[in-house]
Amino acid sequence: MKLWQKLSLVTVSVLLLMGMIFGTLVIYRSTVYNQNKTVESYEQQLKSAAYAFAKELQSSPIDSYREATKNSYLHFLIRRYDSSEYILIENGRVVCNETPFELADAADERWKSEEVFSIIQRTGKEYILLAGKKIPVSSGSDYSLVLVKDISSMYYEIRTQAFFYILIYLGVSLLSVLLVFFMTGRILRPLRELQRAAQDIREGELTRRADVHSKDEMGMMAEAFNSMADRIENQVTELEMESERRRQMLGSLAHELKTPMTSIIGYSDSLLHVNLKEEKKERALQHIYEECRRLERLSGKLMSLIGMYDNDSICMETVSMEKLFEQTLSLEEYNLKKRGIRLEYSCQMPDRKLDRDLFTSLLVNLIDNAAKASKEGQVITLTGKDNVVSVKDEGCGIPEAEIGRVTEAFYMVDKARSRKAGGSGLGLALCSKIAELHGAGLLIESQEGTGTVVSVVFDEER
Amino acid sequence: MKTRILVIEDDNSISELICMNLEAAGYEAIPILDGLEAESFIKAAEKGSISLALVDVMLPGKDGFALMEDLQGAEVPVIYLTAKDDVISKVHGLKSGAEDYIVKPFEVLELLVRMEKVLKRTGKSREKIQIRDVIIDLKEHSVTKSGEKVPLKPMEYELLVTLAEGKNVAFSREQLLNRIWGTDYVGETRTVDVHIGQLRKKLEFHDVIRTISKTGYRLEDME
Numbered sequence A: 001m002k003l004w005q006k007l008s009l010v011t012v013s014v015l016l017l018m019g020m021i022f023g024t025l026v027i028y029r030s031t032v033y034n035q036n037k038t039v040e041s042y043e044q045q046l047k048s049a050a051y052a053f054a055k056e057l058q059s060s061p062i063d064s065y066r067e068a069t070k071n072s073y074l075h076f077l078i079r080r081y082d083s084s085e086y087i088l089i090e091n092g093r094v095v096c097n098e099t100p101f102e103l104a105d106a107a108d109e110r111w112k113s114e115e116v117f118s119i120i121q122r123t124g125k126e127y128i129l130l131a132g133k134k135i136p137v138s139s140g141s142d143y144s145l146v147l148v149k150d151i152s153s154m155y156y157e158i159r160t161q162a163f164f165y166i167l168i169y170l171g172v173s174l175l176s177v178l179l180v181f182f183m184t185g186r187i188l189r190p191l192r193e194l195q196r197a198a199q200d201i202r203e204g205e206l207t208r209r210a211d212v213h214s215k216d217e218m219g220m221m222a223e224a225f226n227s228m229a230d231r232i233e234n235q236v237t238e239l240e241m242e243s244e245r246r247r248q249m250l251g252s253l254a255h256e257l258k259t260p261m262t263s264i265i266g267y268s269d270s271l272l273h274v275n276l277k278e279e280k281k282e283r284a285l286q287h288i289y290e291e292c293r294r295l296e297r298l299s300g301k302l303m304s305l306i307g308m309y310d311n312d313s314i315c316m317e318t319v320s321m322e323k324l325f326e327q328t329l330s331l332e333e334y335n336l337k338k339r340g341i342r343l344e345y346s347c348q349m350p351d352r353k354l355d356r357d358l359f360t361s362l363l364v365n366l367i368d369n370a371a372k373a374s375k376e377g378q379v380i381t382l383t384g385k386d387n388v389v390s391v392k393d394e395g396c397g398i399p400e401a402e403i404g405r406v407t408e409a410f411y412m413v414d415k416a417r418s419r420k421a422g423g424s425g426l427g428l429a430l431c432s433k434i435a436e437l438h439g440a441g442l443l444i445e446s447q448e449g450t451g452t453v454v455s456v457v458f459d460e461e462r
Numbered sequence B: 001m002k003t004r005i006l007v008i009e010d011d012n013s014i015s016e017l018i019c020m021n022l023e024a025a026g027y028e029a030i031p032i033l034d035g036l037e038a039e040s041f042i043k044a045a046e047k048g049s050i051s052l053a054l055v056d057v058m059l060p061g062k063d064g065f066a067l068m069e070d071l072q073g074a075e076v077p078v079i080y081l082t083a084k085d086d087v088i089s090k091v092h093g094l095k096s097g098a099e100d101y102i103v104k105p106f107e108v109l110e111l112l113v114r115m116e117k118v119l120k121r122t123g124k125s126r127e128k129i130q131i132r133d134v135i136i137d138l139k140e141h142s143v144t145k146s147g148e149k150v151p152l153k154p155m156e157y158e159l160l161v162t163l164a165e166g167k168n169v170a171f172s173r174e175q176l177l178n179r180i181w182g183t184d185y186v187g188e189t190r191t192v193d194v195h196i197g198q199l200r201k202k203l204e205f206h207d208v209i210r211t212i213s214k215t216g217y218r219l220e221d222m223e
Helices: A003-059 A066-081 A152-202 A217-273 A277-308 A321-339 A354-373 A400-403 A415-420 A427-437 B012-024 B033-043 B066-073 B087-095 B108-121 B154-165 B174-180 B190-203
Strands: A084-088 A093-097 A117-123 A126-134 A145-150 A317-319 A342-348 A353-355 A379-385 A388-392 A440-447 A451-458 B004-008 B027-033 B050-056 B080-081 B100-103 B129-133 B134-137 B142-145 B170-172 B209-213 B216-219
Touching: A003 A066, A003 A117, A003 A126, A003 A145, A003 A152, A003 A427, A066 A084, A066 A093, A066 A321, A066 B142, A145 A152, A152 A217, A217 A451, A217 B012, A217 B108, A277 A427, A277 B012, A317 A321, A317 A354, A321 A342, A321 A379, A321 A388, A321 B190, A342 B174, A353 A354, A354 A379, A354 A388, A354 A427, A354 A451, A354 B108, A354 B134, A354 B209, A400 A440, A400 B134, B004 B012, B004 B033, B012 B027, B027 B033, B033 B066, B033 B129, B050 B108, B066 B080, B066 B174, B080 B087, B080 B108, B087 B100, B129 B170, B134 B154, B154 B174, B170 B174, B174 B190
Parallel strands: A342 A379, B004 B027, B004 B050, B050 B080, B080 B100
Antiparallel strands: A084 A093, A084 A145, A117 A126, A126 A145, A317 A353, A379 A388, A388 A451, A440 A451, B129 B134, B134 B142, B170 B216, B209 B216
């Protein structure tokens, strides 16, 4: 059963039950009250009639009358009042009765009581009030007066009232049921909206929000729900972007693997199936060897790139930048000397918290790149100042349109040249990742023909 | 004059690989490593002097698709040779007027066979193939040894031509069977062995058509 149904049912049953109990009580009370009131007024009537009767009897020498005279006198008396309402009893025997009723127990002692005794009898559809009282007269016989009154009309009235009450009760109940259903439906509407929103989000419609603006608990819940949806949407978008980046990287990787693979397969196929001259066979073997080395370098760089994507276990320590520069220089010395390129460096930098190995690898990569771009006799300058480390070369530069893309994995400005120099297209991607891990950014400024400056800019606030 | 093939490929090692094999198969290969260089070479070349161009799509300077116009202008049929094996690139390549589209990595034999097909279709294939003192006249469908005509059965002739067109490259028995007798032929690879035996005897090619263990046969001829 749904919540709105439950709520409505509970409210409606409580309401109806209360109405019923209240109504029953009211009707009962009013019946009793009316009955008492009526009985009381008739008793009063009887009392005064009895006194009047007593006076009449007192003033006449009733005892001295003969039987017949007394009877007719008594009839005469009673007719003066209202013979259709009163029954006169003398010594437990009905003397006058011109009412349409028969008094069965005229001898009953109750009618002889000083106080009024009354009883309501039901005969068929009628309610008859019988009220009897001794007539206070000192005479030889006991006289009692009994008032007979049909009070059905009172009951009829009460019944009519009860009927009206029930009618009103039903009307009000119907109205309240409708109202309760309507109101609970209205109050719970935001809940349904929330449910629909959640369902839509589940179906993948991530931009869906619950359209609830009330200020109550429902509104608060909807707000919480919407902010949760915002968060999820953001994270999903981020994840999608990340997976798209990875997908692109994998695509580039597959493409990048194809070239050396083509060579290796081609050369080995040739060696197996083609009748080659001796010197060509040697060339083929050499190519296979070189391509395999290229693959090996690629896999090494890829491993470090992926390694850095996945674990943050970098070891930060305070490092003297001057020493770091010297160390890097000693690593690169041989390589640069072979190419006939000079490296100058200056350091005016305070000690920094770095991962020594990663940062050295970053510098080596940048210097390698600079060396690849440079010709013999040119100078590479490594500068450290304040919060910027920069590597400057006088080489061929990067075309302006490509600067934004050079840090993408596998992106190469000049593929043929880059491959010849042993590049894999991963160097700058690696550098940018290392810089990011150090809270720094990679800034590349370049002018085609005059050279390139790659700067690692540390965020001072960190 | 040998058939001249233009090899436009930016990767040094692949370029050398293709040239090495083309030369072994008796073609003259001209390696070009750059798109712009290719453009100027094609413009300067004499019409008809280049029989076919093998073109990589991703090239520095000017990409393979852009070179198509120049190559068509010089009436050079084009086979694209590329690592891009998505359908869109293939369709684009073939629609732009290329004769064929080969995806890397490729096998040497496949490359040679496809090249030969394109050359035949465009009427640029060789008219005669000479192997030592044997001359195969592809127009006349005749074979002469030291000037004397050698009578060959049709299947023997086809087998000889196939081997000679891919000279220095090994064919498996299955490949020969499929290419000459057709894929529908329900025969044994023994059939190939029998015909090879006949060719060796008729042309005295015992040391020219060599049996390559685990593979098949190869017609060897080093100039």
